[in-house]
Amino acid sequence: MSKKGIKRKNAVAQKKKQLPAAEYDKLKYAAYQYIVMQGLTQKQTAELLGVTEVTMSAWAKDNGWRDQRQARQATTETDVTNTKQIIRLLSAERLELETQIRGAQTIGDAPAELEYRKKARVVSDEISKHNKVLQSLEKESRYTLGELINVMDDVFKALREYDEELFMKIIPFQEYYVRKRTIDLG
Known part of the structure; x- marks a missing residue:
């Protein structure tokens, strides 16, 4: 075992010695809740609970909290929400381009109008692609x-x-x- 690994185990063992087992388990469970379930960082959680970052890191590493957190965040529901947000942003961009097209038409700037229309087509295509992804995700998330x-x-x-x-x-x-x-x- 490396020196770093020994130090980590010693830090965890030291904290265990300072607290009764039940209190230690409650503290560790609270850390799990903050990191995995609520998405706080290890540093934030360590400060909140009054434990060292070394201890927090050891708990997270030993119990696979990073993977658990990622698994919780990588849900179809999250993907749907993110895709909808992207569509909203692209739609706002498309509306802005439409305003610019109208402005270019008003002043008779044909080259600018053409450029805005090209950009608008690209954004519309992106919206279409994301809508297709959204439909697929929503279909995937249904269960019988x-x-x-x-x-x-x-x-x-x-x-x-x-x-x-x-x-x-x-x-x-x-x-x-x-x-x-x-x-x-x-």
Whole structure:
């Protein structure tokens, strides 16, 4: 093991010694929530929780938080949102070009009008391509009622094995949710 790796393990071990195990686990879980779930940086999280950046880095590296964070962010929903934003920006650019075309027509500047029209065609083409991507993403993100029920069955089976009492308490919710999604998905 390298000197850096030994130092990191020692820093983590030192922090463990200073806190009771339950407190240490709570701190680590809070760090996970901030970094993976909420998207804060390791530095921000270290400052928030009062731990060293070395410790935070060790936790993130040892538990694969970077990959988990990227996986959470790389969803179809995010892709759809980003694509819609790009389309909005391109549409605003296209409208601006249309204003410039009208201005060039008004003053009789044919070369400028031609140049603006060329740019407008390129932007329109980009909008068209992004709309096609958006349609594909939206189609990809749809799921069937059967797929939803299969996932719910897996989750609730695991919940039942984990906590039978909690499972029994949420049966009305399960029924409500399946009815609601049946109506939504047909």
